[in-house]
Amino acid sequence: MNLPKRILVPVDFSEFSEQALDYAVALAGKLDATIHLIHAISIPAIGIPELGAAWSPTMIEDLMQAGKKAMAKLADDRRKLANIGEAVVRIGDPRDLILKAVEDLHADLIVMGTHGRRGIRRALLGSVAETVVRASPCPVLTIRGEVVS
16 A cells, blocks of 8 residues: 555635645645645536526636635645645536546545534535545545534
């Protein structure tokens, strides 16, 4: 078994994803691995013409630029502690984008936060982490946040 050299960390800018990033940074430092970051901008209106008008190209571009700026800060704040590779922002379903990034980067490990939702909140909001764990071709390490009922 080979130890991971390419670690993918999905970021949603919550405290849970930052905790996962910090865990990945500590792990990467010990393994001499590279961390790649991805942030998915999920716009539910894409594909639903009636709702799509609510998101102008300018609004989407503003979201992209804000995401890129925030990702650059996360990466720059940690560069002294670990090798940080790509930090990308994409538009689409986070589940699909994370799994695609695993393939594109040939990631050996995903480290991601989970919100710990239960009950109706989980049913309504779904679980990105659960889908990624089930579908990922590489190991997934989830860093669990505080349970929210």
